[in-house]
Amino acid sequence: MTRLVRRQGWVAGLLVLFVVLLVITRLIQPGYGSGDFGSLVRAVLPYAFAVAAQTIVVIAGGIDLSVGAMMALTSVTAASMMDGASEEYALFVVPFVLAMGLVLGAVNGMLIVVTRVPDIVVTLATLFVLQGAALLVLGAPGGAVAEWLRATIVGTVSIPGLPELSAWIPKALVLLVVCLCIIWIPLKRSKLGLSIYAIGSSELAAFRSGVPVARTRIIAYALSGLFAAMGGLALTMSTGIGAPIPGPYLLASVAAVVLGGVALGGGKGGLLGPIVAVFVLRLVRTDLTLLAIDPNVTAIIEGAIMVAVVMFGAFITMRSRQS
Amino acid sequence: MSTTAIQPVPFGRRLKRFMADRPLIPLIILLVILVLVLQILRPGIVNERWLANTVKFAIPLAILAGCQTMTMLTGGIDLSVGTVATMSAFIMATQVVNHDPAVAILIALVPAVLIGLVNGIGVGVFRVHPLIMTLGTSLIGTGCLQVYQRTVIASGAKIPPFLAWLGTGLTYGVPNALLLFVPIAVLIVFTLNRTGFGRLLYAVGDNEGAARLSGVRYWQVITALYVISSVLAGITGLLYIGLIKAPSLSLAEPLVLPSVAAAVIGGTSIFGGRGGYTGTIIGALILTVLTTLLTILQMPEGARRILFGLIVLFVTAAYLRIIEDR
Numbered sequence: 001m002t003r004l005v006r007r008q009g010w011v012a013g014l015l016v017l018f019v020v021l022l023v024i025t026r027l028i029q030p031g032y033g034s035g036d037f038g039s040l041v042r043a044v045l046p047y048a049f050a051v052a053a054q055t056i057v058v059i060a061g062g063i064d065l066s067v068g069a070m071m072a073l074t075s076v077t078a079a080s081m082m083d084g085a086s087e088e089y090a091l092f093v094v095p096f097v098l099a100m101g102l103v104l105g106a107v108n109g110m111l112i113v114v115t116r117v118p119d120i121v122v123t124l125a126t127l128f129v130l131q132g133a134a135l136l137v138l139g140a141p142g143g144a145v146a147e148w149l150r151a152t153i154v155g156t157v158s159i160p161g162l163p164e165l166s167a168w169i170p171k172a173l174v175l176l177v178v179c180l181c182i183i184w185i186p187l188k189r190s191k192l193g194l195s196i197y198a199i200g201s202s203e204l205a206a207f208r209s210g211v212p213v214a215r216t217r218i219i220a221y222a223l224s225g226l227f228a229a230m231g232g233l234a235l236t237m238s239t240g241i242g243a244p245i246p247g248p249y250l251l252a253s254v255a256a257v258v259l260g261g262v263a264l265g266g267g268k269g270g271l272l273g274p275i276v277a278v279f280v281l282r283l284v285r286t287d288l289t290l291l292a293i294d295p296n297v298t299a300i301i302e303g304a305i306m307v308a309v310v311m312f313g314a315f316i317t318m319r320s321r322q323s
Numbered sequence: 324m325s326t327t328a329i330q331p332v333p334f335g336r337r338l339k340r341f342m343a344d345r346p347l348i349p350l351i352i353l354l355v356i357l358v359l360v361l362q363i364l365r366p367g368i369v370n371e372r373w374l375a376n377t378v379k380f381a382i383p384l385a386i387l388a389g390c391q392t393m394t395m396l397t398g399g400i401d402l403s404v405g406t407v408a409t410m411s412a413f414i415m416a417t418q419v420v421n422h423d424p425a426v427a428i429l430i431a432l433v434p435a436v437l438i439g440l441v442n443g444i445g446v447g448v449f450r451v452h453p454l455i456m457t458l459g460t461s462l463i464g465t466g467c468l469q470v471y472q473r474t475v476i477a478s479g480a481k482i483p484p485f486l487a488w489l490g491t492g493l494t495y496g497v498p499n500a501l502l503l504f505v506p507i508a509v510l511i512v513f514t515l516n517r518t519g520f521g522r523l524l525y526a527v528g529d530n531e532g533a534a535r536l537s538g539v540r541y542w543q544v545i546t547a548l549y550v551i552s553s554v555l556a557g558i559t560g561l562l563y564i565g566l567i568k569a570p571s572l573s574l575a576e577p578l579v580l581p582s583v584a585a586a587v588i589g590g591t592s593i594f595g596g597r598g599g600y601t602g603t604i605i606g607a608l609i610l611t612v613l614t615t616l617l618t619i620l621q622m623p624e625g626a627r628r629i630l631f632g633l634i635v636l637f638v639t640a641a642y643l644r645i646i647e648d649r
Contacts, residue, residue, distance in 0.1 A: 115640040118594070120452070125635045129628070132631075135624055314452070317450075
């Protein structure tokens, strides 16, 4: 019970931090309004999916270094398939790319299970492979995206009678919440979700209690691949093109996972914390930009914050292991 | 193979054991095969000039792979070597405009020491996974370099003649870079095999808990290790710019993945405790020849990366099998 309170307390604290940062943003830039919030959410979208992908694997006791490369590959695949194609063709592209993420994620998991090489090495190798594949699909940034896909993340929802409120609910946020909930809530309530937490908490104990460890691990990586594919699609949707070079999503995802209260050892935490954490991290970046700090300096500060967060997380994990 | 006495052991087992005992021999065989394939594909390509060129390009890779070898022996990895090498090269090239080359080189090695120190403290004291830690510092380093670039954009850059001489020059057909590489290689091999520090690295990688209980100060060893690795990477950057002669913000970045692959091919276990530098040097030579081969076959950059990834995965998996067999 106390653990539950502590965990929810952590998420609540993050939410408070987010609101405080929003207020600070308002103070720095009095004109910061719903439109700016919309663009914040659009910027967060790929990060949020990367974080979701990382979270599920970390809960299962692993780590996925190939998240960024997977997003790059799915993004260029989507962009190059939609390039010059009709609007309806995108209806086929989206499920195809999602399935591709699912399969590639499952391949990650299978390689870990079959070769018994540690996850960090396997996903490092697949990071190289996926990066190379992305370069093969599209040598330079390019491609295109269907207009209706772009429209799904631009603008706000319209709730009749509540124009004030609906202005603050960007479509991108709705898309994010729907995509995450559709997978996460049924998972969390199912036996499979419990198994994922179980193998992360103690693989041996899970095995002895009859949890199919290998299968659960493969499914966890497959879901991670699915989330990464969503991230890749979100990337293409928000930029309109595909870029074969992975962005800084790997470090950002690990930092947000740690900041979101998911133990790097596995078995603890939820999805909400990391998602709020990624909003916090992005908002810090927005604030730095609004303060007219050189974007390169912003990148340094952001990197330093992420490294500090990861160091803090590792320190906590070490302390809890010792006690 | 004729040296092994006739035993009632299946050939496959015997071969495996042979490879596990003398990892260098299969590596050299592989290298020779690759050179032969090259010679068959392009008859006459293998000559004195080609040899000198291959050695020249293998040297920076081999030094960086040395960083990976030493960190991998403790169960770590150093992904910041590319950024560190790029930083030291770029800073040297821009500082040499206003300063004496020796001073410029010293200035250029400062960030290398700093990044190594941060890596070492993060890994040794805070126990962050080395991969994440070095990735983070390399991101920060790249950011710093971009900011730095703005401040020196007007002053331009140049490369001191003696670095160009060291990087590209030949003396009687032998690359001058060997003057730098041979002492470094001897030093690394000597450190790993003959000194207490080297033994500590193996001990920490083999069984950290046991090493700790026997009185090894883990964080000191790790911090020293990552500083050494960073300084070596910085020196590589200086050598590499003498070879490439065009300072850029992504100079040594393409060497990072091959450096990991070279150490893994050379028989250093990514889990720590096993391996050595001689294998890594041959691994670097193999990768350089392989790159030439792939270039001749007109293999695109993407396919090359895929190949490197598969090599790392395959060799690690095979390595685990061999260990488990014994």
